Amino acid sequence: xxxxxxxxxxxxxxxxxxxxxxxxxxxxxxxxxxxxxxxxxxxxxxxxxxx
Numbered sequence: 146x147x148x149x150x151x152x153x154x155x156x157x158x159x160x161x162x163x164x165x166x167x168x169x170x171x172x173x174x175x176x177x178x179x180x181x182x183x184x185x186x187x188x189x190x191x192x193x194x195x196x
Contacts, residue, residue, distance in 0.1 A: 148196065149192070149193055149196040151189060151190075151193050156185065
């Protein structure tokens, strides 16, 4: 039995995340672009099999 339970909810996109003071995430930021290149779902699937 695994203690990890995959979240069935859809991950928020960075541009969908509302900041309290109306701040906007710069989609041209190099770290945002790098984060979008990472296959997060595949990583989570692999992680879930390890537990």
